[in-house]
Amino acid sequence: MRRSSEQTKALILAAARERFAADGYERATIRAIATDARIDPAMVMRYFGSKEKLFAVAAEFDLRLPDLTGIDREQVGSALVRHFLDRWEADDALQALLRTAVTNEAVAERMRAIFAEQLAPLVVRLTGDPEQTPTRAALVGAQILGIALVRYILAFPPARLMSNEETVAWLGPTIQRYLTGPAPAYQQG
Template sequence: MSSQPLRSRRGRPPGRRPGAPDTRGEILAAARAQFAAHGYDGATIRGIATAAGVDPALVHHYFGTKERVFVAAMELPFVPADVTGAVIAGDQGGMGERLARLFVSVWGNPVTRAPFLALIRSALGHEMAATMLRQFVRGALLSPLASVLTAPDRELRIELCASQLIGLGLARYVIRIEPLASASDEEVIALVAPTLQRYLTAHLPGP
């Protein structure tokens, strides 16, 4: 702990008072380490606070929930709960299109897709990163979306949607195969929305 003030002093903006550590930054650094070591489900606000040498109340004060600590630590461009609501709201017959539209708007912008690409890249190389991504995606994105469906296989349905969207993101924005990469957003939404809608609400073959 004796080296913490020194670590904080490096990279501090000019004019900051000596001795005032970057508490928020320390918490985020501790959070990244805790999520990497224990996965999303295993990491706790208390554990992050202990690793950062602060009181858990301070973590709550800065971020609120564990989901929001994760969003800040991974520099995600939005809090999932803030966007899943827009997909859920409205008739279920239009949910496929709303989901496609949200995805294209997030992944169409290099700044907002970058952190998701970084998470997927980590998951491709590290078992624990894959676990962390799985738990976070499941808890913060898939479960809220599945909660509005009534079919008993609703989790599988949302995951099939996720599989189409993850692949669309890689093919269109990373690998950039043509003509898919240059197709207009509206065309891509029109092409993919029926796939998502089928996964969400159509009759699917059982196991």
């Protein structure tokens, strides 16, 4: 045989990850992915069953949050920002997920699950206060997703021009405060 099925599967998967990351679920067509992988669209169906299942495999993702217990407690914010930037740039799956979650409830639910199961536990470890954990995790998620949105998805020029280290320097203290800073007082509304 010219190729093993495993090779072809990997070829399709690589093309799928790129297309899904660049275009999101709807606009990334099976035909385009197949063309990129230089095979027939029918092969995609044979190996992955359906477009939905292909996406599920292509967008498998782990935040790979580092063990922060050994790190200076005051450096945790910066370390987290740095880690997320690396993660966004190394793995197309996150872009695919975000681009799709915005208009696809099932994928939005997957995104919520990732944050609830991976980010929240880390926050509770750092703060030790389970009551405030959800709020603090949501704030961290908002800032992290926000910077990714303007840098990688919407491509605001000044956001693109910032170096990773400059980004870490600006966002580190923000994340640090969301994680370990005092809860602000506010008027009940």
